[in-house]
Amino acid sequence: MLWTLVVPVKPLARAKSRLSDTADERVRPGLALAFAQDTVAAALACPAVADVAVVTDDPRAGRELAALGAGVVPDEPGGGLNAALAHAAAAVRASRPESPVAALNADLPALRPMELTRVLKAAAQFPRAFLPDAAGIGTTLLAVAGNRELNPAFGTDSRARHRASGAVELHLDAVDSVRQDVDTGDDLRAALALGVGPHTAGAAARLLGPVPPLGPAGRRGA
Numbered sequence: 217m218l219w220t221l222v223v224p225v226k227p228l229a230r231a232k233s234r235l236s237d238t239a240d241e242r243v244r245p246g247l248a249l250a251f252a253q254d255t256v257a258a259a260l261a262c263p264a265v266a267d268v269a270v271v272t273d274d275p276r277a278g279r280e281l282a283a284l285g286a287g288v289v290p291d292e293p294g295g296g297l298n299a300a301l302a303h304a305a306a307a308v309r310a311s312r313p314e315s316p317v318a319a320l321n322a323d324l325p326a327l328r329p330m331e332l333t334r335v336l337k338a339a340a341q342f343p344r345a346f347l348p349d350a351a352g353i354g355t356t357l358l359a360v361a362g363n364r365e366l367n368p369a370f371g372t373d374s375r376a377r378h379r380a381s382g383a384v385e386l387h388l389d390a391v392d393s394v395r396q397d398v399d400t401g402d403d404l405r406a407a408l409a410l411g412v413g414p415h416t417a418g419a420a421a422r423l424l425g426p427v428p429p430l431g432p433a434g435r436r437g438a
């Protein structure tokens with residue numbers, strides 16, 4: 217089964233406000249873009265992924281992510297994250313009604329293609345499924361197989377809200393890179409320990425000093 221991923225990116229100037237203790241407002245837009253670039257590049261390298269649609273109104277993010285091979289859907293609703301995701305999923309389904317669709321956060325800079333493959337294979341067993349984030353409070357991926365509505369409920373306490381909505385929670389080993397979203401300085405250090413992609417490694421090195429390019433198990437193909 218080949219998936220279309222929808223990846224939301226809010227205007228970079230407003231992104232990653234919770235990283236303000238680690239990165240000031242001159243640095244955060246570039247860091248948020250680097251996270252999205254590494255997320256999208258790893259998603260496009262995943263054999264279970266047919267294509268990636270980024271939903272954004274940010275011209276720089278749209279340009280840079282399109283250059284990696286993503287499609288760009290304008291954030292026409294302008295009504296926040298869940299409205300943007302529902303809009304992008306509907307746009308995908310308008311051209312491919314049966315396409316399995318998954319929403320994936322754009323702040324997964326350690327994402328490994330083979331770990332994403334494992335998650336999508338597990339999600340394909342259920343009509344609607346989600347993966348909790350590393351903190352166990354939020355969600356990093358929400359997937360619908362078949363002609364189902366995505367009904368995204370991302371945001372505060374989204375793990376509980378996705379569970380309450382009837383989506384199946386995926387319990388999987390060895391998918392840390394798909395769960396490690398980056399909202400805080402501690403999250404960034406955890407992602408760096410897993411091994412981040414080249415865009416984030418470069419941006420983080422400028423911020424924190426040299427960053428090893430590979431995690432302990434090696435990033436590529438792991």
Ligand SMILES: Nc1nc2c(ncn2[C@@H]2O[C@H](COP(=O)(O)OP(=O)(O)OP(=O)(O)O)[C@@H](O)[C@H]2O)c(=O)[nH]1
Nearest residue numbers: 224225226231232233234271272291296297300322
């Ligand atoms: N297209 C779109 N994406 C959004 C919107 N709000 C959030 N996102 C994206 O959704 C994901 C999670 O967003 P948030 O946690 O709300 O924001 P953040 O920038 O990651 O972090 P904070 O500013 O610290 O809350 C990120 O990939 C955001 O770029 C929106 O209104 N439109």
Ligand SMILES: C=C(OP(=O)(O)O)C(=O)O
Nearest residue numbers: 354355370371374397399
């Ligand atoms: C939007 C979410 O992610 P974040 O952790 O970036 O708030 C979420 O977990 O639902």
